[in-house]
Amino acid sequence: MQNSSENPGLGQGINDFIQKNRKPIVIGAVALAALLVICIAALSLRDVLQRKAISEVEELNSRYEAIRHSITEEYMEIEAAELLADLETFAKKNSGFAGGKAWSIIGSIHSEKKDWAEAEAAWAQAAEKSEKSYLAPIAWFNAGIAAEEQGWLEEAIDYFSKSISAPAGFSSAPRAQFTIGRLNETLDNREAAIAAYRAVISGWPYDMVWTNLAHSRIIALEL
Numbered sequence: 001m002q003n004s005s006e007n008p009g010l011g012q013g014i015n016d017f018i019q020k021n022r023k024p025i026v027i028g029a030v031a032l033a034a035l036l037v038i039c040i041a042a043l044s045l046r047d048v049l050q051r052k053a054i055s056e057v058e059e060l061n062s063r064y065e066a067i068r069h070s071i072t073e074e075y076m077e078i079e080a081a082e083l084l085a086d087l088e089t090f091a092k093k094n095s096g097f098a099g100g101k102a103w104s105i106i107g108s109i110h111s112e113k114k115d116w117a118e119a120e121a122a123w124a125q126a127a128e129k130s131e132k133s134y135l136a137p138i139a140w141f142n143a144g145i146a147a148e149e150q151g152w153l154e155e156a157i158d159y160f161s162k163s164i165s166a167p168a169g170f171s172s173a174p175r176a177q178f179t180i181g182r183l184n185e186t187l188d189n190r191e192a193a194i195a196a197y198r199a200v201i202s203g204w205p206y207d208m209v210w211t212n213l214a215h216s217r218i219i220a221l222e223l
Helices: 008-020 022-070 074-093 096-112 116-129 135-149 153-165 173-186 190-203 208-222
Strands: none
Touching: 022 074, 022 096, 074 096, 096 116, 096 135, 116 135, 135 153, 135 173, 153 173, 173 190, 173 208, 190 208
């Protein structure tokens, strides 16, 4: 095997190539360095904006927590409306976790007021805005509750299914799966209900509450 010192022609060829193409090589290196600087600056700016957005939504959340227990009272109506307006303005301008958090607070307010159509829409927005975070399955689950409150049972089943299949883990997944069975029972979809209950048992065999309830419902349906 020969190296460049044993093959002077190769080294000379590389040197000649560099000399002939020195200008485009220098321009390319400068452009690459500039692109790298721009990428670093863009990432830094994005991080700054994300931190700012999270700080703003936490401030909005603090305002919500301060009035949460009395938000349905008549004397709190103006303050609640102002908070909702600020939240909606923020939510429409932000995506990711901050946007999802804002829509979640909006969903909570509408749920407290039992404005179920508005709550459902807000929870669905929260899930879509933060589809990879822990907020998504919680939001889908709450959208399911809001849909059920309106009598939209098939839509509720879809929401509960999304809460289970969301990328982030969900501690209430067995409850969501059991609820799918219960709603199918209400719709008189006996086979679908049994399948849903069996999915509780196979999916979460060590959950003592929902697995036992699923066993009970299967027995009742099969009798």
